[in-house]
Amino acid sequence: MGRIRVLSDQVANQIAAGEVVDRPASVVKELLENSLDAGANHIRVEVEAGGRKLIRIADDGQGMNRDDALLAFERHATSKLRTADDLLSIATLGFRGEALPSIASVARVTLQTATDDDSAGTRVEIHGGKILHVDDAALPRGTTITVEDLFFNTPARRKFLRAESTELAHVTALVTHYALVHPDKHFELLSATHTLVSAPPVSRTAERIYQILGKETLAQMLPVAAETPLAHGGLPEPPPWKRDPDEPRRDPGSLRLSGFYSKPELQKLNRNSIYIFVNKRLIRDRSLLHAISEAYRNVIPPTSYPVVLLYLEMPPEEVDVNVHPAKTEVRFRQQSMIHDFVRDSVRTALISARPAAGFLGARVGAGASPSLMPSAWSALPGSPESVLPGEEPKSEPDSDPEATRAAGGDATPFRLNADEPLARPGRFEFGAQSAGPGFQPQGDAGDWPGHQAWGEAAAAIFQPSSGGGGQIPGSAASEFGPTAGFSPGPAVGTAAVEIEQAATNLNRLGSLKPLGQLRDSFILATGEDGLWIIDQHVAHERILFEKILRDRQTESVQRQRLLMPLLVELKPWQMVVFARIADELERNGIEVEPFGPQQLAVKAAPPGLEGAALERMLTELIEKSSTEPGETFQNENLAALRARIAASMACHAAIKVNCPLDVQRMEWLLTELAKTSHPTNCPHGRPIALLYSWKEIQRAFHRI
Numbered sequence: 001m002g003r004i005r006v007l008s009d010q011v012a013n014q015i016a017a018g019e020v021v022d023r024p025a026s027v028v029k030e031l032l033e034n035s036l037d038a039g040a041n042h043i044r045v046e047v048e049a050g051g052r053k054l055i056r057i058a059d060d061g062q063g064m065n066r067d068d069a070l071l072a073f074e075r076h077a078t079s080k081l082r083t084a085d086d087l088l089s090i091a092t093l094g095f096r097g098e099a100l101p102s103i104a105s106v107a108r109v110t111l112q113t114a115t116d117d118d119s120a121g122t123r124v125e126i127h128g129g130k131i132l133h134v135d136d137a138a139l140p141r142g143t144t145i146t147v148e149d150l151f152f153n154t155p156a157r158r159k160f161l162r163a164e165s166t167e168l169a170h171v172t173a174l175v176t177h178y179a180l181v182h183p184d185k186h187f188e189l190l191s192a193t194h195t196l197v198s199a200p201p202v203s204r205t206a207e208r209i210y211q212i213l214g215k216e217t218l219a220q221m222l223p224v225a226a227e228t229p230l231a232h233g234g235l236p237e238p239p240p241w242k243r244d245p246d247e248p249r250r251d252p253g254s255l256r257l258s259g260f261y262s263k264p265e266l267q268k269l270n271r272n273s274i275y276i277f278v279n280k281r282l283i284r285d286r287s288l289l290h291a292i293s294e295a296y297r298n299v300i301p302p303t304s305y306p307v308v309l310l311y312l313e314m315p316p317e318e319v320d321v322n323v324h325p326a327k328t329e330v331r332f333r334q335q336s337m338i339h340d341f342v343r344d345s346v347r348t349a350l351i352s353a354r355p356a357a358g359f360l361g362a363r364v365g366a367g368a369s370p371s372l373m374p375s376a377w378s379a380l381p382g383s384p385e386s387v388l389p390g391e392e393p394k395s396e397p398d399s400d401p402e403a404t405r406a407a408g409g410d411a412t413p414f415r416l417n418a419d420e421p422l423a424r425p426g427r428f429e430f431g432a433q434s435a436g437p438g439f440q441p442q443g444d445a446g447d448w449p450g451h452q453a454w455g456e457a458a459a460a461i462f463q464p465s466s467g468g469g470g471q472i473p474g475s476a477a478s479e480f481g482p483t484a485g486f487s488p489g490p491a492v493g494t495a496a497v498e499i500e501q502a503a504t505n506l507n508r509l510g511s512l513k514p515l516g517q518l519r520d521s522f523i524l525a526t527g528e529d530g531l532w533i534i535d536q537h538v539a540h541e542r543i544l545f546e547k548i549l550r551d552r553q554t555e556s557v558q559r560q561r562l563l564m565p566l567l568v569e570l571k572p573w574q575m576v577v578f579a580r581i582a583d584e585l586e587r588n589g590i591e592v593e594p595f596g597p598q599q600l601a602v603k604a605a606p607p608g609l610e611g612a613a614l615e616r617m618l619t620e621l622i623e624k625s626s627t628e629p630g631e632t633f634q635n636e637n638l639a640a641l642r643a644r645i646a647a648s649m650a651c652h653a654a655i656k657v658n659c660p661l662d663v664q665r666m667e668w669l670l671t672e673l674a675k676t677s678h679p680t681n682c683p684h685g686r687p688i689a690l691l692y693s694w695k696e697i698q699r700a701f702h703r704i
């Protein structure tokens with residue numbers, strides 16, 4: 001007798017469960033996706049003991065009849081797909097027909113479901129893959145699935161679960177993600193003792209961001225929207241002999257992008273605050289993360305990351321979602337085109353918005369802070385960065401001295417209107433300022449006192465029935481500060497731009513009237529918007545940086561022979577690094593010749609760079625070039641090197657602080673700054689200009 005056997009369904013399901021469900025959050029993900037696919041408008045998630053003991057999801061979706069309720073637990077049973085061709089254009093979140101049988105094989109599951117048409121609802125009880133009971137039951141339309149004792153029959157799996165609080169954090173992050181992409185739906189997440197998420201329907205994404213991420217984050221975000229027609233479909237055309245001549249050519253459709261991106265002063269230490277949704281599916285995609293970093297290149301330091309919520313919509317055939325069992329990765333059929341579209345759209349938005357940093361913004365955003373949310377990505381089951389069984393979850397960089405510094409250390413509170421509380425006490429805070437590195441529930445959910453109250457308050461504000469039509473009432477809107485007012489408007493679906501920014505931006509720098517300097521270091525200027533303070537050094541640095549890059553691009557670099565060559569002594573390793581960048585330095589006007597084994601002679605340099613500054617610039621550049629992490633994308637090395645050289649040269653040639661300037665110089669500086677493409681931040685990410693807005697001034701004087 002042969003030794004090969006076909007596995008029983010039970011074993012096959014448990015194997016599949018290994019891929020699809022590896023922790024409570026992945027169960028929640030699959031069930032939430034099912035509810036959304038079923039057209040639910042209200043989804044309520046309950047968990048006990050971080051989801052180990054109980055996960056219950058109740059929805060008001062279309063429900064299932066008795067036959068379907070049983071079939072749903074069969075392997076590869078799905079209502080979302082019929083033929084292999086359907087795989088090419090999947091419009092639902094699920095399609096593999098694996099989730100329910102997988103979950104049922106490793107837990108005690110009860111399904112209660114009813115449709116509109118059937119008189120009776122159905123109750124199915126299934127433990128470890130075995131159906132125990134099937135009964136009729138009087139139920140309202142919708143589906144409730146209760147998952148108890150997860151992994152009760154797979155002790156090996158159960159052992160790998162983390163602390164309850166960790167699992168709960170993952171579940172919370174997950175529900176949050178889905179809530180962010182469906183503002184029109186009601187999401188609730190409850191633990192045994194607390195309401196963790198309470199997000200009644202709102203008409204605009206901005207309001208959902210407010211509900212979930214809070215006022216401070218929202219005030220730091222700017223909207224972006226763009227659309228481009230696709231030149232051709234992502235799928236290959238059938239050959240001519242297979243084409244039906246009568247069939248009209250299919251419209252390839254278009255690519256739409258919308259969302260919110262953070263002002264440059266809001267910086268995070270990792271990518272966990274970048275959320276990318278493709279056709280309402282939360283995904284992780286390296287090329288899009290890269291596109292976003294590219295958009296922020298030279299605006300924030302390469303080691304910092306922005307907060308971005310990006311919603312991409314495209315015809316389903318443009319994206320292959322069937323590349324990963326947990327469906328967290330996708331493959332775009334026109335990847336480089338989508339990459340460039342995202343990069344250019346965000347960058348263009350950033351350049352044209354030129355958001356001015358307010359005093360409040362400067363305080364909140366000072367330095368990079370850890371991610372908006374904890375373990376946002378590791379919460380995605382099966383995502384590349386998810387925690388492997390047996391491994392401690394990657395610690396948030398809270399031990400990073402940089403983070404500690406940024407999270408409060410030297411971020412001097414630069415607030416003038418002290419009567420406004422910094423954060424609502426007891427609010428559910430994802431922000432780094434309040435709770436350290438993201439929200440790390442410890443012990444039990446009880447660590448968020450008052451959250452429930454906040455949830456209720458938010459519910460009261462956002463409840464459409466409260467008369468506001470789901471909009472933030474006027475009084476609240478004014479709290480958003482001058483830079484992020486809401487524009488009332490019709491509900492435009494989840495992914496449209498909703499905040500209209502007040503025109504407080506740096507386009508006006510050129511028309512400001514300089515008043516004088518503060519300690520010979522900061523230019524004070526007035527304009528329509530209020531009082532501006534401009535850091536003269538970083539302003540000049542930005543001007544020079546862009547000029548140096550431009551001159552290099554057009555090969556029109558100026559150089560000046562030094563009267564006496566400048567001798568610079570280097571250590572052997574520095575000589576090695578220098579050799580690597582010598583050619584590019586030469587093209588930037590810095591002519592250097594070796595002078596003995598450990599000395600360089602600088603013979604020419606661009607005007608403005610000489611003596612000690614030149615020497616410091618060279619050693620600093622060598623230092624930076626030796627530690628720069630290897631770049632992965634083509635041509636990146638050269639572009640990054642050029643930016644680094646330009647940033648270094650600009651920094652050392654720029655006007656210093658403690659340097660008196662006359663009015664002409666100040667005016668020149670402001671005019672030139674206004675002409676740059678990024679007058680907001682120096683190449684290292686520091687803000688250039690702060691605006692103390694008219695409104696803030698009035699408020700501080702209690703005039704409004």
Ligand code: ADP
Nearest residue numbers: 034038072078079094095096097098099100143
């Ligand atoms: P998939 O979502 O990939 O189709 P699942 O195993 O997750 O596979 O679910 C199987 C089927 O059960 C779905 O195709 C759907 O028809 C049905 N189903 C699951 N959950 C729900 C729900 N909450 N409401 C209505 N139908 C559901």
Ligand code: MG
Nearest residue numbers: 030034094099
């Ligand atoms: Mg499913």
